[in-house]
Amino acid sequence: MTEITKPIPAVTPEMEPFFAGAARGELWIQRCADCGTYRFPARELCATCLSAGATWERACGRGVVYAFTIMHQVYHPAFAAEVPYAVVIIQLAEGPKLTSNLVDVPASEVCAGMPVEVVFERYSETVVLPKFRRATNGASAAVAAAQRPG
Amino acid sequence: MSLRDKGAIVGLGITPQGKVYDHNAVGFAIAAVQLALADAGLSRDDLDGLLLNPGISWNDGGLGSFQLQQAMGLRDLRLSCTMNAGGATACAMIQHAVQAIDAGLCTTVACVFSDAPLKPPRPKTDGKGKGEGSAAAYAFSRGLDAAYGMFGINARYATVAQRHMHLYGTTSEQLGTIAVAERAWANKNPMAQFHETPLTLDDYHRSRWIAEPFHLFDCCLVSNGGLAVIVTSAERARDLRKAPVYIRGMGQGHPGGDPLETLTSGAAIAKETAFAMADVTLGDIDVVELYDCYTFTVLVCLEDYGFCAKGEGGPFVADGKIAPGGTLPVNTGGGQLSSFYMWGMTPVSEAVIQLRGEGAARQVAGATTALVSGNGGILSTHSTLVLGSAR
Numbered sequence: 001m002t003e004i005t006k007p008i009p010a011v012t013p014e015m016e017p018f019f020a021g022a023a024r025g026e027l028w029i030q031r032c033a034d035c036g037t038y039r040f041p042a043r044e045l046c047a048t049c050l051s052a053g054a055t056w057e058r059a060c061g062r063g064v065v066y067a068f069t070i071m072h073q074v075y076h077p078a079f080a081a082e083v084p085y086a087v088v089i090i091q092l093a094e095g096p097k098l099t100s101n102l103v104d105v106p107a108s109e110v111c112a113g114m115p116v117e118v119v120f121e122r123y124s125e126t127v128v129l130p131k132f133r134r135a136t137n138g139a140s141a142a143v144a145a146a147q148r149p150g
Numbered sequence: 151m152s153l154r155d156k157g158a159i160v161g162l163g164i165t166p167q168g169k170v171y172d173h174n175a176v177g178f179a180i181a182a183v184q185l186a187l188a189d190a191g192l193s194r195d196d197l198d199g200l201l202l203n204p205g206i207s208w209n210d211g212g213l214g215s216f217q218l219q220q221a222m223g224l225r226d227l228r229l230s231c232t233m234n235a236g237g238a239t240a241c242a243m244i245q246h247a248v249q250a251i252d253a254g255l256c257t258t259v260a261c262v263f264s265d266a267p268l269k270p271p272r273p274k275t276d277g278k279g280k281g282e283g284s285a286a287a288y289a290f291s292r293g294l295d296a297a298y299g300m301f302g303i304n305a306r307y308a309t310v311a312q313r314h315m316h317l318y319g320t321t322s323e324q325l326g327t328i329a330v331a332e333r334a335w336a337n338k339n340p341m342a343q344f345h346e347t348p349l350t351l352d353d354y355h356r357s358r359w360i361a362e363p364f365h366l367f368d369c370c371l372v373s374n375g376g377l378a379v380i381v382t383s384a385e386r387a388r389d390l391r392k393a394p395v396y397i398r399g400m401g402q403g404h405p406g407g408d409p410l411e412t413l414t415s416g417a418a419i420a421k422e423t424a425f426a427m428a429d430v431t432l433g434d435i436d437v438v439e440l441y442d443c444y445t446f447t448v449l450v451c452l453e454d455y456g457f458c459a460k461g462e463g464g465p466f467v468a469d470g471k472i473a474p475g476g477t478l479p480v481n482t483g484g485g486q487l488s489s490f491y492m493w494g495m496t497p498v499s500e501a502v503i504q505l506r507g508e509g510a511a512r513q514v515a516g517a518t519t520a521l522v523s524g525n526g527g528i529l530s531t532h533s534t535l536v537l538g539s540a541r
Binding site: 006007008009010041066067068069070071072073075076079082084085087089097098099100101112113123129 | 289293294297299300301302308310316358359362363
């Protein structure tokens with residue numbers, strides 16, 4: 001029996017550094033070359049200063065659960081065995097937010113503010129995606145200090 | 151020059167709503183315009199403007215207003231546009247109609263929404279029967295979101311509601327109070343899809359989770375149908391069949407930024423413009439018809455219009471004040487949660503019904519001024535109308 005795979009995102013040219021980094025086990029995000037604001041996903045211009053200059057940098061991989069939802073319905077057969085599962089919005093220590101999943105955290109234990117750190121999961125031969133696990137104790141304090149207020 | 155009282159809604163057309171399958175989206179639009187024209191005592195030859203907000207089932211919706219013009223044989227229009235600002239479109243269409251009429255571009259504009267995303271029931275050969283009434287049309291997702299199982303608008307909106315709960319202590323019970331209140335209104339509205347079905351707070355809590363913190367009854371219906379209003383100048387309105395509903399004030403607000411951080415709609419911005427034009431305060435508002443894609447949207451917009459402070463929407467609704475018999479009648483036809491989902495046309499239509507005094511069992515006695523909102527995306531776009539039965 002063929003296993004049903006989860007939807008695999010297309011590796012677009014603008015997001016190539018993100019996917020290449022993930023394939024190496026690293027989380028890479030875009031940063032404005034002028035004002036230094038980090039952003040994710042990739043955009044043509046910085047929404048803060050409108051500069052077109054951008055670099056890619058490796059993020060530290062730590063963050064917190066900013067918000068989440070627990071999905072109870074099945075919209076794709078590959079998730080049928082996982083409901084209810086959590087989809088989380090992670091705020092990285094660098095500032096940007098990204099959608100992801102947690103590993104080794106039951107949906108009932110997900111809470112806002114939970115410190116997390118990145119791990120990687122292979123989706124296909126070419127596509128590897130970041131997910132997050134509960135941060136080890138040492139990482140938590142550093143992340144809490146780095147988070148922007150609000 | 152202010153647009154206060156320059157325009158009026160003179161015709162309202164609502165087709166059968168919900169699990170009705172006798173038209174495609176274009177057909178429902180035509181039926182709605184015909185009903186609205188008949189309501190106003192006008193014919194299609196009187197129309198010289200057409201604004202359309204196509205729902206998700208329109209083919210090639212970008213030229214929808216032209217499709218609709220051709221389908222109903224409208225000639226020599228002086229205004230035509232297909233508009234989309236999500237749930238804010240309905241009020242925005244009416245605003246642009248008044249602007250065009252006041253500027254002398256045209257005289258009589260049909261503002262239309264229609265959709266037919268629901269498919270007729272199929273034999274339940276697979277034992278699941280997912281065809282009828284399925285909301286799957288709105289569960290689209292792509293790219294990274296799909297890879298992580300974040301499907302549809304429900305899921306993303308749910309994260310914003312969760313954030314509100316986390317920051318302000320808003321509870322599921324409080325969201326449920328909104329669902330129960332709107333259902334009680336729907337039970338008084340014969341056109342409502344849930345007219346015959348009561349809802350208790352226990353029912354709400356027992357309803358299945360969609361995307362926590364949203365239960366099934368936190369989410370709006372998905373409806374087939376069409377809804378149109380006819381807008382003309384206040385002067386022309388006086389000679390028509392129905393009592394005019396005057397457009398006293400209008401405004402829009404599109405805050406930008408990240409709704410997870412702001413937890414705020416564009417209502418405060420839109421209200422400032424609309425209330426100044428109409429020269430009203432919250433105390434002048436008799437009925438409130440808020441865009442309710444979710445219970446949570448109602449709660450946030452009550453905050454943003456200033457009925458209560460930011461973060462206090464939960465306690466504000468908890469005493470049932472927005473239900474029938476309460477001190478603040480909100481979504482008096484049952485809203486999009488319990489009546490039907492014609493994007494922002496649902497609240498517009500209910501305001502017209504209330505201000506005409508046609509609400510029958512659900513009529514709010516003495517209602518002369520209504521606040522109507524439209525809200526699109528995830529607290530992304532917002533439009534406001536202040537409507538009145540007198541100038």
